[in-house]
Amino acid sequence: xxxxxxxxxxxxxxxxxxxxxxxxxxxxxxxxxxxxxxxxxxxxxxxxxxxxxxxxxxxxxxxxxxxxxxxxxxxxxxxxxxxxxxxxxxxxxxxxxxxxxxxxxxxxxxxxxxxxxxxxxxxxxxxxxxxxxxxxxxxxxxxxxxxxxxxxxxxxxxxxxxxxxxxxxxxxxxxxxxxxxxxxxxxxxxxxxxxxxxxxxxxxxxxxxxxxxxxxxxxxxxxxxxxxxxxxxxxxxxxxxxxxxxxxxxxxxxxxxxxxxxxxxxxxxxxxxxxxxxxxxxxxxxxxxxxxxxxxxxxxxxxxxxxxxxxxxxxxxxxxxxxxxxxxxxxxxxxxxxxxxxxxxxxxxxxxxxxxxxxxxxx
Amino acid sequence: xxxxxxxxxxxxxxxxxxxxxxxxxxxxxxxxxxxxxxxxxxxxxxxxxxxxxxxxxxxxxxxxxxxxxxxxxxxxxxxxxxxxxxxxxxxxxxxxxxxxxxxxxxxxxxxxxxxxxxxxxxxxxxxxxxxxxxxxxxxxxxxxxxxxxxxxxxxxxxxxxxxxxxxxxxxxxxxxxxxxxxxxxxxxxxxxxxxxxxxxxxxxxxxxxxxxxxxxxxxxxxxxxxxxxxxxxxxxxxxxxxxxxxxxxxxxxxxxxxxxxxxxxxxxxxxxxxxxxxxxxxxxxxxxxxxxxxxxxxxxxxxxxxxxxxxxxxxxxxxxxxxxxxxxxxxxxxxxxxxxxxxxxxxxxxxxxxxxxxxxxxx
Numbered sequence: 001x002x003x004x005x006x007x008x009x010x011x012x013x014x015x016x017x018x019x020x021x022x023x024x025x026x027x028x029x030x031x032x033x034x035x036x037x038x039x040x041x042x043x044x045x046x047x048x049x050x051x052x053x054x055x056x057x058x059x060x061x062x063x064x065x066x067x068x069x070x071x072x073x074x075x076x077x078x079x080x081x082x083x084x085x086x087x088x089x090x091x092x093x094x095x096x097x098x099x100x101x102x103x104x105x106x107x108x109x110x111x112x113x114x115x116x117x118x119x120x121x122x123x124x125x126x127x128x129x130x131x132x133x134x135x136x137x138x139x140x141x142x143x144x145x146x147x148x149x150x151x152x153x154x155x156x157x158x159x160x161x162x163x164x165x166x167x168x169x170x171x172x173x174x175x176x177x178x179x180x181x182x183x184x185x186x187x188x189x190x191x192x193x194x195x196x197x198x199x200x201x202x203x204x205x206x207x208x209x210x211x212x213x214x215x216x217x218x219x220x221x222x223x224x225x226x227x228x229x230x231x232x233x234x235x236x237x238x239x240x241x242x243x244x245x246x247x248x249x250x251x252x253x254x255x256x257x258x259x260x261x262x263x264x265x266x267x268x269x270x271x272x273x274x275x276x277x278x279x280x281x282x283x284x285x286x287x288x289x290x291x292x293x294x295x296x297x298x299x300x301x302x303x304x305x306x307x308x309x310x311x312x313x314x315x316x317x318x319x320x321x322x323x324x325x326x327x328x329x330x331x332x333x334x335x336x337x338x339x340x341x342x343x344x345x346x347x348x349x350x351x352x353x354x355x356x357x358x359x360x361x362x363x
Numbered sequence: 364x365x366x367x368x369x370x371x372x373x374x375x376x377x378x379x380x381x382x383x384x385x386x387x388x389x390x391x392x393x394x395x396x397x398x399x400x401x402x403x404x405x406x407x408x409x410x411x412x413x414x415x416x417x418x419x420x421x422x423x424x425x426x427x428x429x430x431x432x433x434x435x436x437x438x439x440x441x442x443x444x445x446x447x448x449x450x451x452x453x454x455x456x457x458x459x460x461x462x463x464x465x466x467x468x469x470x471x472x473x474x475x476x477x478x479x480x481x482x483x484x485x486x487x488x489x490x491x492x493x494x495x496x497x498x499x500x501x502x503x504x505x506x507x508x509x510x511x512x513x514x515x516x517x518x519x520x521x522x523x524x525x526x527x528x529x530x531x532x533x534x535x536x537x538x539x540x541x542x543x544x545x546x547x548x549x550x551x552x553x554x555x556x557x558x559x560x561x562x563x564x565x566x567x568x569x570x571x572x573x574x575x576x577x578x579x580x581x582x583x584x585x586x587x588x589x590x591x592x593x594x595x596x597x598x599x600x601x602x603x604x605x606x607x608x609x610x611x612x613x614x615x616x617x618x619x620x621x622x623x624x625x626x627x628x629x630x631x632x633x634x635x636x637x638x639x640x641x642x643x644x645x646x647x648x649x650x651x652x653x654x655x656x657x658x659x660x661x662x663x664x665x666x667x668x669x670x671x672x673x674x675x676x677x678x679x680x681x682x683x684x685x686x687x688x689x690x691x692x693x694x695x696x697x698x699x700x701x702x703x704x705x706x707x708x709x710x711x712x713x714x715x716x717x718x719x720x721x722x723x724x725x726x
Contacts, residue, residue: 008688016681035398039524043406044677161402207681314407318379318570319682325371 006265009210013270016207020044025203025275025283027051034160037284042161042189045286045316047203049275053157053282054193059150060280063304064196066118069147073114078143079135080117081107082224084231086130086178091244094220094233103220104242105233107132110224121176122301127229133174140170140306147172155191155282155308162189167308174304181293183212183245187317188309190285194277197303199295202249203273206288206320211265213246214324249292287312288320369628372573376633379570383407388566388638390414397523404647405524405552408679410566412638413645416520417556422513423643426667427559429481432510436477441506442498443480444470445587447594449493449541454607457583457596466583467605468596470495473587484539485664490592496537503533503669510535518554518645518671525552530671537667544656546575546608550680551672553648557640560666562658565612566636569651569683574628576609577687612655650675651683 017023031053032040041048054060062068081088088107093100120131135143154166168188185206192199204211219240222231247266251259260267277283279298285291295303380386394416395403404411417423425431444451451470456463483494498506517529531551548569555562567574582603585594610629614622623630640646642661648654658666 008685011688012681012685015684016678019681020677035401035523038398038401038406039526043401044679046677160398163402205678207678207685314383314409315379315568315570316407316679316682318375318382319679319686321378322371322375322570323682323685325374 009265010269012207013205013211016205017270021046021205021273023271023273025049025273031157034157037157038161041284042286042312045206045288047273047275047286047289048284049277050282050284051280053155054151054280057151057195059147059195059306062150063147064279064298064300066122066300066302070115070118072146073144076114076143076146077111078114078117078133079139080110080112080120081132081134082110082120082231083107083130083132083222084128086132086176086180087182088132088179088222089184090180090182091217091246091248092220092233094218094235102217103233103235104217104244105220105222108222108224108231109135118174118302121174124176124178129224129229129231130176130178132176132179134171136169136171138169138171140172144172151193151195151306155193158189158191158284158308158310162310162312165310167310169309170306171309172304172306174302175295176302177295177297179295179303181291183247183249183290183292185209185288185290186285186309187287187313188311189287190283190307190309192277192283192285192305192307194279194281194283195304195306196279196300197296197298198276198278199283199293199303199305200276201274201283201285202292203275203285204290206290206316207323208269208290209320209324211247211263211269212290213263213266214243215246216241216243218242245290288317372628373632375570376568376574379568380633383409384568384636386634386636388412388636394520397520400520400647401524405649405675408569408649408651410636410638410649410652411647412640413647414643416518416645417514417643420514420558422510422558422669425513426510427642427661427663429485429663429665433478433481435509436507439477439506439509440474441477441480441496442502443473443475443483444495444497445473445483445594446470446493446495446585447491449495449539449543450545451495451542451585452547453543453545454580454609454611455583455596457581457598465580466596466598467580467607468583468585471585471587471594472498481537481665484537487539487541492587492592492594493539493541495539495542497534499532499534501532501534503535507535514556514558514669518556521552521554521647521671521673525673525675528673530673532672533669534672535667535669537665538658539665540658540660542658542666544654546610546612546653546655548572548651548653549648549672550650550676551674552650553646553670553672555640555646555648555668555670557642557644557646558667558669559642559663560659560661561639561641562646562656562666562668563639564637564646564648565655566638566648567653569653569679570686571632571653572683572687574610574626574632575653576626576629577606578609579604579606581605608653651680 026048028048028050029052031050090105091102092105094103117131117133120127121133124130159166219236219242220233221236222233224231247263248259249272275283297303389411391411391413392415394413451468453468454465455468457466480494480496483490484496487493522529582599582605583596584599585596587594610626611622612635638646660666
């Protein structure tokens, strides 16, 4: 690996922490004003956790009562994600007779009546599967409209700070302790309110993107047969590639050493930000921040959260994209250029740089 | 030049315009709210011109009357900058018996009674010199306190948006049509209010830094002898180097072709933003934006402006610094690595990259 490139990146990781982020996620005891939220968090692209901002939501007392949810949603058809182990949208070895290959696996999704779905979430052992009630395509407003009056349609101070328009998507998440979301980033500003149970987030700023070893992985899909009770994982046809973070931050004791040697920038760099978001709290997760999520259930065995998404594109997004486009390929990042996450035009590969340099010498 | 690196940079210049900046400076007809200013301009690092925000300042009617200024400041000692041609803090060929060298020339500065200084500003032909009343170290509050009640101590909506503290510096500028400020950037948020006459700004966003061909130049100082009426320009001792933009956006017809071939990224890239700020208007000049300033005088022959500065460091500053640290040196920017503006640790030089790549091959 090129020491110089690595040192430049390390400088960036350190500078953003020194200038702005510090070493822990800031906590607010009450809702900020729109101006304060924008000035202290959105503009500098800095996360925070806010307590006592949703205390007035009926959801906080109603949703932990599962009978309330089942009766209110008795006629609702909802999207249920099924996986063998709780890891959807994550990297999974694909059993392939020719060679072992890592793929990006998506859950088997079924639309089912809510009471049936909730029962599967709460009893993972019964059918030996992990069910997660979620659908990131605005599912709260689409599938859970019966719950609309239990919480606010938007977070007023955030809406005002982010331009005055309602969120582009509002999503509901009901899962158990087995569900885990692997490291990834989203391009929108995200307000993540936990209603029951708690969520543990690992966070890395956008400047640390090279520590995530983003690569292209072939997309695969779980399919579940309720007859056999078994999952099959198959590559999508035609093949489609998804850029995804390679790092598993919690490797098993047996694989830890290998993982640490494969992803040194992650494991040897600055400690990721870690925070627990409890029922009644909101995490502001700024656009382009990498996040990994695990959860602990309430007494009923589930974790319930709702998040509000708002697109936001400005100079920070342009900087991010540029940073992503460079120092990639084998020269500076010690990664396999043939698996580069970027389109060919953007990946600076060693051979290409050399060829170009010859041009310069000749010209 | 490496085509690949150039294409990456061009992509960045285009993306920031497409996502956020558009192709002209936005104008507001009245003062924005703090929230609007922060959301639409500061957070996305986007300039704007605001009319009718300082209409209540007595300065607008008082300062164009030079007799008012002279009598109010009759006892004030102020800093006066003298140059032979109106170009201070700019690149000037240094006459050197050995070789022609370009240096970064600072004005001769004298502290003199205001009425004497103003007379020199207004009559450049009398002593064949260009006088500019300015001093960027908070001169308005230091030297011009007699004028304090003629304008606001700060711009209230900007102060609230930028953290609630008063500006770190407030500077007054009184010059004639000959004074010109060469391309450079400042690390602070800048509100630039024109009180009399008008200013023409050329602006380039921070993402376009490589188009400025920033290099280190030896610092030199004008000294003016009132006895001989002549300027001498001498290098500072010990030698000190100042990183500065190499581009003169308005080359003379004779040098235009040479300049265009020396700085193709500037002359062939997207047209710089251009705007005229008239008396009574404010330009919000975001941190790290490159700006070149010329001015047209009022009927009395001078241009008067006041600007308010506020430091602001966050992830955008970290991105800027990183961008500055890379794609520099001869490999990607076709510039002379030996004159690199960056400390040795940060400049990626071709030879170093090659050496490092050998390391990679061996390791």
